[in-house]
Amino acid sequence: xxxxxxxxxxxxxxxxxxxxxxxxxxxxxxxxxxxxxxxxxxxxxxxxxxxxxxxxxxxxxxxxxxxxxxxxxxxxxxxxxxxxxxxxxxxxxxxxxxxxxxxxxxxxxxxxxx
Amino acid sequence: xxxxxxxxxxxxxxxxxxxxxxxxxxxxxxxxxxxxxxxxxxxxxxxxxxxxxxxxxxxxxxxxxxxxxxxxxxxxxxxxxxxxxxxxxxxxxxxxxxxxxxxxxxxxxxxxxx
Numbered sequence: 001x002x003x004x005x006x007x008x009x010x011x012x013x014x015x016x017x018x019x020x021x022x023x024x025x026x027x028x029x030x031x032x033x034x035x036x037x038x039x040x041x042x043x044x045x046x047x048x049x050x051x052x053x054x055x056x057x058x059x060x061x062x063x064x065x066x067x068x069x070x071x072x073x074x075x076x077x078x079x080x081x082x083x084x085x086x087x088x089x090x091x092x093x094x095x096x097x098x099x100x101x102x103x104x105x106x107x108x109x110x111x112x113x114x
Numbered sequence: 115x116x117x118x119x120x121x122x123x124x125x126x127x128x129x130x131x132x133x134x135x136x137x138x139x140x141x142x143x144x145x146x147x148x149x150x151x152x153x154x155x156x157x158x159x160x161x162x163x164x165x166x167x168x169x170x171x172x173x174x175x176x177x178x179x180x181x182x183x184x185x186x187x188x189x190x191x192x193x194x195x196x197x198x199x200x201x202x203x204x205x206x207x208x209x210x211x212x213x214x215x216x217x218x219x220x221x222x223x224x225x226x227x228x
Binding site for chain 1: 150159215219
């Protein structure tokens with residue numbers, strides 16, 4: 001069964017450094033998303049992406065965050081200057097976007113900011 | 115922001131019995147509801163969904179019930195199996211079905227006792 005893949009599974013970065021989280025969505029999906037889950041808290045929406053542009057973003061998704069689909073398969077989330085509070089699990093998701101189609105999630109990247 | 119609430123953080127059920135997980139929401143604009151299951155170190159896995167035009171959807175051992183007037187949905191698992199032990203998240207989105215961001219509840223940890 002097709003799945004969303006995310007790399008790396010764990011990323012450790014010094015505060016202030018840039019980090020790029022990578023995702024390969026399911027191949028025929030058109031909508032892409034990033035969510036995050038801080039330890040002990042609920043899964044929160046960050047951003048959605050369709051047709052090579054951001055469809056919607058949350059208040060969390062400030063100027064330090066950006067997303068890109070650099071080629072036909074990858075979808076990346078960049079954090080320009082990481083803060084301690086960016087430590088979380090980051091989940092990528094994708095959906096077909098036609099009718100009642102669910103979002104499918106990757107296994108996440110655990111981001112630890114030191 | 116408690117738009118989607120799962121008031122039971124944990125639930126224990128004997129193997130073979132019915133598991134009932136509950137979810138309440140406050141935003142009347144939500145139109146599409148999903149249940150996800152999550153094992154440790156994995157991403158949320160889609161289980162079952164329901165749109166607001168229905169009050170029940172069934173898929174094998176899993177049935178989701180929606181009561182729009184009460185803004186309440188529930189997931190029934192019968193019979194419960196040990197492999198069902200996981201954290202279950204309720205999620206909701208607006209009228210564009212799978213295209214819109216998901217708002218998650220805090221999750222219920224289900225433990226099936228052999």
